[in-house]
Amino acid sequence: MSDASPLVPSEKSTTDKETPPPRDWGVRTFLGFLFVVTCLYATVLFYHMSNPVDQVSANDGSILEQCRQLCLKYGLVSTGHVRNDAEAYLQAAQINKLTAGLSVILADSEFRPQPGQSLPLIQSPAPDFQLADDQKAIQQLTKLGKDRPMVVVFYLGYGCSHCVAQLLALDKDRHYFQELDADIVAISSDSTEHTAEKYKEYGRFGFPVLADPDYAVSTEWGVYTPATDEKDEFMLHGTFIVDRTGKVIWGEMGREPFLDNKTLLHVIAKSQGLLPVPTSTSSTGTQAHASSDAVRN
Numbered sequence: 102m103s104d105a106s107p108l109v110p111s112e113k114s115t116t117d118k119e120t121p122p123p124r125d126w127g128v129r130t131f132l133g134f135l136f137v138v139t140c141l142y143a144t145v146l147f148y149h150m151s152n153p154v155d156q157v158s159a160n161d162g163s164i165l166e167q168c169r170q171l172c173l174k175y176g177l178v179s180t181g182h183v184r185n186d187a188e189a190y191l192q193a194a195q196i197n198k199l200t201a202g203l204s205v206i207l208a209d210s211e212f213r214p215q216p217g218q219s220l221p222l223i224q225s226p227a228p229d230f231q232l233a234d235d236q237k238a239i240q241q242l243t244k245l246g247k248d249r250p251m252v253v254v255f256y257l258g259y260g261c262s263h264c265v266a267q268l269l270a271l272d273k274d275r276h277y278f279q280e281l282d283a284d285i286v287a288i289s290s291d292s293t294e295h296t297a298e299k300y301k302e303y304g305r306f307g308f309p310v311l312a313d314p315d316y317a318v319s320t321e322w323g324v325y326t327p328a329t330d331e332k333d334e335f336m337l338h339g340t341f342i343v344d345r346t347g348k349v350i351w352g353e354m355g356r357e358p359f360l361d362n363k364t365l366l367h368v369i370a371k372s373q374g375l376l377p378v379p380t381s382t383s384s385t386g387t388q389a390h391a392s393s394d395a396v397r398n
């Protein structure tokens with residue numbers, strides 16, 4: 102009987118384990134996205150649990166509280182995707198969605214623009230500013246809106262989907278404003294780096310978005326109130342129209358973003374004498390109706 106063959110040791114130790122292959126870029130990106138969404142939901146859940154709706158002050162101006170109140174108002178649920186949530190808010194909250202040509206929009210005699218608020222800046226020169234955009238280029242109001250109307254928007258930041266909704270609405274209707282030779286600029290406390298990151302994730306807007314990290318410009322325009330010993334800081338949405346001469350002619354501040362771009366177009370057109378004049382007809386009744394409309398305008 103022949104001797105048994107000697108055991109040959111394996112080239113790999115039985116205790117060694119194969120190193121799993123590295124995850125590809127797509128998997129890592131997806132896991133990163135899930136992590137961000139989980140953190141967002143954890144933050145929102147913690148806020149809801151620690152701040153019951155019936156125990157929050159009516160004057161609470163925090164971004165999370167304003168977002169919660171708007172979601173409750175319109176029956177919306179955050180998905181963690183800012184642009185999708187902004188689109189959902191637009192669908193629910195925007196009334197005058199524009200699809201017709203500018204001449205048709207301005208000739209709508211039945212439309213009544215929303216009157217602006219009696220704010221301290223109205224009929225005063227617009228406070229100038231020099232702020233950086235997402236590429237850290239300094240933008241100045243007097244140069245951006247030189248000899249042309251400007252829409253100046255103050256929003257709460259890219260962490261607020263209903264704030265982004267207003268920027269989306271303005272971007273969609275930007276061609277109407279361009280026809281009136283008007284420009285748009287948006288301002289928040291977001292850093293230039295944060296805005297640049299969000300642009301990479303969700304895409305750019307067709308107008309400057311500027312950083313006011315210390316709230317200096319927001320305070321000067323009246324939309325931000327610093328904290329005191331008695332009250333927390335408070336930030337409102339703000340939308341202003343500056344005419345060709347650099348004067349603030351219309352303004353609106355509130356807890357919700359202003360989404361009525363038709364009003365903005367009518368105010369800008371009127372400031373330039375571009376609203377169509379009602380045409381008279383041979384019919385006496387029609388003339389009386391047109392005159393009545395003209396008086397109400």
